[in-house]
Amino acid sequence: MLDDLDRRILRHMQSDPDQSLPDLADRIGLTASRLSRRLDKLRASGILRGQRAVIDWRALGFEVEVSLRVTLDKTQTRAFDEFLAAARDIPEVIEIQTFLGRVDVRLSVIARDMAHYQVIYRSRILTLPHIADIETLMHVARIKSDERLPI
Template structure:
């Protein structure tokens, strides 16, 4: 789907505040209510707008420890990858899982309350993930940038 300047502006505004009313959105982008509404509905139907979410403050929820974990698997056949990826879905503390190129197979992002909580998670769940050969953890010291907005 080709996006014009109005579509892109609608997306920019909605990324900043998904609760914006259609009346406010149409004012921000310089369209009347109905054409703006049609564009939003079209982008929802096309899957460009997947969902509207509420963003939470991890620190205020006492989830102050972010850990990035590189995972290397023992096997790389399709069944092994599927088993690992299915198991990852069951661990709530894993908030992101990416396949990667190079000598590591996956990159996980984990959020926990403390180093001790991470140690328990590591021992009780992460090392038990199917076909894991090696885990390498790195703790984030400070988050320098955090955005949910795509560069459109």
């Protein structure tokens, strides 16, 4: 599993993901080649899944976020598969989660404004297959959004 050096590497990467490989190696006290081998090992083991660009969708003009809690008609054997496949094709759906319980799926939907959301809701969301019930939650504020792990 992870040793202390791996944990230290991951902590530094989480605290400053934009730092260069040589800078990270200097901070940790490794050569760049040794750090590179460690990172390759972490990627090969599936612990480090790569780096990504995090884009602030609000900066691109999307001002509305809505959570939709969807209950599916589970009398249909392919309800989950068909619903999820269709929901993935909606560009404004930025997150899909599935649950056990009364609610089956939660969709996070973004829109430029409420008029745009209404178009998305009527023309794309309501046409998704096998919906038995939808509850809409209007997003007001994100209090904590942190992907850093306590390593």
